[in-house]
Amino acid sequence: MAFQQEFGGHSNATSVTRADASQTLAKRLLIVEDDIFLTLLLEEQLADMDYESRQASDVAGALALIQTEIFDGAILDINLAGETIYPVATSLSERNIPFAFSSGSGRAAISGEFRNRPTLGKPYTTNDLQRVLCAMFPPANCR
Numbered sequence: 001m002a003f004q005q006e007f008g009g010h011s012n013a014t015s016v017t018r019a020d021a022s023q024t025l026a027k028r029l030l031i032v033e034d035d036i037f038l039t040l041l042l043e044e045q046l047a048d049m050d051y052e053s054r055q056a057s058d059v060a061g062a063l064a065l066i067q068t069e070i071f072d073g074a075i076l077d078i079n080l081a082g083e084t085i086y087p088v089a090t091s092l093s094e095r096n097i098p099f100a101f102s103s104g105s106g107r108a109a110i111s112g113e114f115r116n117r118p119t120l121g122k123p124y125t126t127n128d129l130q131r132v133l134c135a136m137f138p139p140a141n142c143r
Contacts, residue, residue, distance in 0.1 A: 028052045030074040032062040034081050045129055062088045073136050074099040078109055089114055098136040
């Protein structure tokens with residue numbers, strides 16, 4: 001792919017490889033959260049950090065998105081109106097897609113097999129979100 005810019009009548013063509021382009025694209029995250037206000041807040045925070053996001057509010061919707069779309073990572077609410085997120089976590093693990101949990105109950109609420117995953121405690125700050133993203137995608141997001 002070549003991009004061409006004109007400067008005072010002179011053209012300067014720059015070749016960009018696919019590898020170069022992929023490094024400049026925003027990471028795409030799946031947000032699985034049943035609280036619309038938390039979802040909107042998280043989407044806005046991620047957009048401010050140059051992330052793209054898609055949202056699901058239940059396990060079935062999240063699994064459908066994982067089957068049809070490509071994600072670089074995910075942030076998963078543990079409890080979705082009484083439904084646990086673990087089928088989604090298992091699916092992401094099988095695909096080697098990094099993810100973090102979002103919980104108001106702390107690490108104790110996380111199933112033993114997933115306790116090593118980063119956790120975003122509710123309520124959280126932008127700095128907390130940045131810390132979790134750094135854990136998911138080191139060192140690119142560590143500042």
